[in-house]
Amino acid sequence: QVQLQESGPGLVKPSETLSLTCTVSGVSVSSGSYYWSWIRQSPGKGLEWIGYIYYSGSSGTANYNPSLKSRVTISVDTSKNQLSLRLSSVTAADTAVYYCASVASGTRRFDPWGQGTQVTVSS
Amino acid sequence: QSALTQPASVSGSPGQSITIPCTGTSSDVGGYNYVSWYQQHPGKAPKFIIFDVSRRPSGVSNRFSGSKSGNTASLTISGLQAEDEADYYCSSFTSSATYVFGTGTKVTVL
Numbered sequence: 450q451v452q453l454q455e456s457g458p459g460l461v462k463p464s465e466t467l468s469l470t471c472t473v474s475g476v477s478v479s480s481g482s483y484y485w486s487w488i489r490q491s492p493g494k495g496l497e498w499i500g501y502i503y504y505s506g507s508s509g510t511a512n513y514n515p516s517l518k519s520r521v522t523i524s525v526d527t528s529k530n531q532l533s534l535r536l537s538s539v540t541a542a543d544t545a546v547y548y549c550a551s552v553a554s555g556t557r558r559f560d561p562w563g564q565g566t567q568v569t570v571s572s
Numbered sequence: 573q574s575a576l577t578q579p580a581s582v583s584g585s586p587g588q589s590i591t592i593p594c595t596g597t598s599s600d601v602g603g604y605n606y607v608s609w610y611q612q613h614p615g616k617a618p619k620f621i622i623f624d625v626s627r628r629p630s631g632v633s634n635r636f637s638g639s640k641s642g643n644t645a646s647l648t649i650s651g652l653q654a655e656d657e658a659d660y661y662c663s664s665f666t667s668s669a670t671y672v673f674g675t676g677t678k679v680t681v682l
Binding site for chain 1: 573575604606608610617618619620623624629661663665668669670671672673674675676
């Protein structure tokens, strides 16, 4: 079964780039069987979909939340079986718990989710 | 894309039924049968309890049910139990091949 684990710095300075990694186990990230997503949850707030990447063989396609598109990049490292999130020019509004989650091809539901990782933007 | 609209809170007594609406547009909820619902307990990651509007995964209580009419999807919890106290979020696939979540509803068991 698919298992996901997020990791990365818990503290990022304003204007810098937030970088997170999600290690995938149980399936190859390049299998073409899943869409790999990032989702975040600001303190006391709701869930916000950030984007996903679909990777099959040696190529991938990403799609992003329009409100974040100019600052977000999601990529895959097939050698490490990981997906990554980069969010540039962060502000305090980007402080959140960041989750990675998978959507099996042919479905439209997020399952499973990682446990989440807290990122705080502060100087 | 705008978040789907949910009431901030819904409450009920044990044994009662409650319904949580999730309102979107014809570009998301109304346009696809790809509405899913997630339950989130404090400090935990969300867990999906309904998918494709009304389908329930194995292991999820049949007290949870989903439906849709026009641009509004709904989650009904029947026979409310203390363990149902949590935050609930809807989500929909959209015409842009993106996803959008609802604003979230806190369910309180009185």
